[in-house]
Amino acid sequence: MEYLDFELPIKELEDQLDKCLIIGQESDVDVSNTCKQIEKKLEETKKNIYKNLSAWQRVQLSRHPNRPYTMDYIRALCGDTFLELFGDRGVKDDKAMVGGLGKIDGQSFMIVGQQKGYNTKTRQYRNFGMANPEGYRKALRLMKMAEKFNIPVVTFIDTPGAYPGLEAEERGQGEAIARNIFEMCRLQVPIICVIVGEGASGGALGIGVGDKVFMLENTWYSVISPESCSSILWRSWDYKEQAAEALKLTAQDMKKQKLIDDIIPEPLGGAHYDRDTTFKTVEKYISDSYKALKDLSTKDLVSTRMDKYSNMGHFKE
Incomplete structure (x- = not known):
């Protein structure tokens, strides 16, 4: 440990x-x-x-190397029923974004999520969980497939952000994320999003629009990481703890601001201290959410989702 x-x-x-x-x-x-x-x-x-715990300490826990990643949740929740699907049918298969069909509590879901690596070699293979445009286009392809066959969608969010490289921008990183947000708003099947680690910027939003959005207790969700915020405002990473507090990025802050639906409790010490309990808790939240959504008509499902996001925030004309 x-x-x-x-x-x-x-x-x-x-x-x-x-x-x-x-x-x-x-x-x-x-x-x-x-x-x-x-x-x-x-x-x-x-x-x-x-x-x-302070906000910065929760950020540290969300990055703990022993913390379960997306594929850990998929294996625990789906067992051998998971069938991984690959490629965006345009460029290539993005290893930072995984997805496929699997059964959770007897119900079929299309599951999509960012995957980080367990060691140096796999982190490079997974590009540290930072997806390229083809990753978001793969995710959208799978979600549209789920819509075609009336299969609900579950997304697991755990990324330090979308990949910011020149080649990603050349292939339309911003457009790919914006397209996903647009299409997820009107997708005609239930969408359940779970933030299991880091939820940074557009990289998280690209698969983060859902009827139900949950955060594990020791995760964070924000437009920017504390380190990047500190480097922009103070030209140094030394103020990352202060930035974390100011950003209001913890699950408790997000719930208070009504930007998420609920907080999934973790075992004392974090998800990595008792993985089995964490997996069972996440499974229950997903199953209960689907049961609450499955009887809604397509029209009500989509309109409720759009109203939910339209009502977020405060503005004055």
Whole structure:
């Protein structure tokens, strides 16, 4: 297990507990009371740390290397029913964007999401979860296919942003994302979006328009990352913590501003501490949401979705 800076008190107590258990095993000394005291202190420390997280600390948790990624959710929720589909039928297959058909709780879904890598080699292969235009066009192709066969759509969002390279702009990155937003607004099947890690900028919005939009407890959703915001405003990354607070990018902030529908709770310490519980919770939210949406007529489904996004924000003429 890797530990973040603010988790070091937890690491120290866990190390103490391990040493205490080893002493008990290797000698005749009764250390059970000492171990219980350390366990109690460890539990209290965890609660104090994780219930008082700052916005920047939640950003750090959303990027934790042990955190489950999109394919982890797909494998856990769909098992061997998932059939991955490839290519945008125009340029190539974008490895940063994955998608295909799978069953969740017995119901078929078209599942689309950004996938990051687990190590240096796979991160390069997946382009760090930053999709090119062909990735968004692949996602749209799959969603239109789902519409044709009346299959609901689930998207898993986890990206530091769309790929900003010159070649991506040459192939129409902005147009591809804008096209997805436009088409998802009027897609005639239920759409359920789940932010499972980072939700940055247009890269997230390209697959983020849905009837129900959920964020896991320790994720973030914003027009820009704290580091990029800090570098623009202060010409330095040193103010990223201040930027994170100002951006109001946490799940709690998004719910308060009515930009998402609900927050999916995570186990104490984050999704990576208890993956099975996290997967079961996400599955329940998806299943319950689909049951609430499936009986709506196509006209009501689309009009409700459009009204939802039209009513976001405040403006004055």
